[in-house]
Amino acid sequence: xxxxxxxxxxxxxxxxxxxxxxxxxxxxxxxxxxxxxxxxxxxxxxxxxxxxxxxxxxxxxxxxxxxxxxxxxxxxxxxxxxxxxxxxxxxxxxxxxxxxxxxxxxxxxxxxx
Amino acid sequence: xxxxxxxxxxxxxxxxxxxxxxxxxxxxxxxxxxxxxxxxxxxxxxxxxxxxxxxxxxxxxxxxxxxxxxxxxxxxxxxxxxxxxxxxxxxxxxxxxxxxxxxxxxxxxx
Numbered sequence: 001x002x003x004x005x006x007x008x009x010x011x012x013x014x015x016x017x018x019x020x021x022x023x024x025x026x027x028x029x030x031x032x033x034x035x036x037x038x039x040x041x042x043x044x045x046x047x048x049x050x051x052x053x054x055x056x057x058x059x060x061x062x063x064x065x066x067x068x069x070x071x072x073x074x075x076x077x078x079x080x081x082x083x084x085x086x087x088x089x090x091x092x093x094x095x096x097x098x099x100x101x102x103x104x105x106x107x108x109x110x111x112x113x
Numbered sequence: 114x115x116x117x118x119x120x121x122x123x124x125x126x127x128x129x130x131x132x133x134x135x136x137x138x139x140x141x142x143x144x145x146x147x148x149x150x151x152x153x154x155x156x157x158x159x160x161x162x163x164x165x166x167x168x169x170x171x172x173x174x175x176x177x178x179x180x181x182x183x184x185x186x187x188x189x190x191x192x193x194x195x196x197x198x199x200x201x202x203x204x205x206x207x208x209x210x211x212x213x214x215x216x217x218x219x220x221x222x223x
Binding site: 040043045090092104 | 143214
């Protein structure tokens with residue numbers, strides 16, 4: 001089975017801190033995604049990557065950046081955390097961008113105080 | 114962004130009953146997928162149905178797709194308490210990636 005591992009289950013950070021969320025997948029998938037999930041808004045795509053060192057903006061990239069230096073690892077960076085970035089962050093990977101299942105990690109619940 | 118929209122937002126049924134959830138979308142798609150999310154966890158893929166398919170089954174799950182109406186439905190038969198979860202549809206486009214709706218919260222009462 002595909003395993004997508006997010007480094008932290010819960011995270012509490014202060015406003016203004018630089019925050020790193022790490023995601024690792026073990027199935028040699030080309031594509032990796034970062035979503036945030038908020039009540040009533042569903043999942044919103046932040047960034048995705050089709051290959052190493054490649055990244056594409058999703059629907060809500062403002063305030064975030066990403067890094068994909070190795071195929072198995074996709075990092076989400078909050079440059080200067082703000083309270084409105086308190087959310088559940090979900091990482092996913094897939095074989096192809098749009099016509100194969102996404103495999104999700106268990107999520108990181110980030111609280112910014 | 115283009116994404117599916119699930120209906121209803123919440124559904125409560127008794128164990129043993131069938132549960133039906135609907136998804137509508139706005140533009141052409143390559144495929145439509147359904148996912149389940151247990152409280153506080155990641156999403157788990159259930160079924161993928163391609164745009165040239167009309168119906169697909171997996172165990173107690175049945176998914177239909179009507180591209181003329183731009184809608185899909187997920188039927189869970191003989192529901193169990195363990196089916197309690199949120200269910201999401203996600204649409205895949207020709208040159209785009211997956212977008213999700215806000216989900217249907219299903220509660221199955223024992």
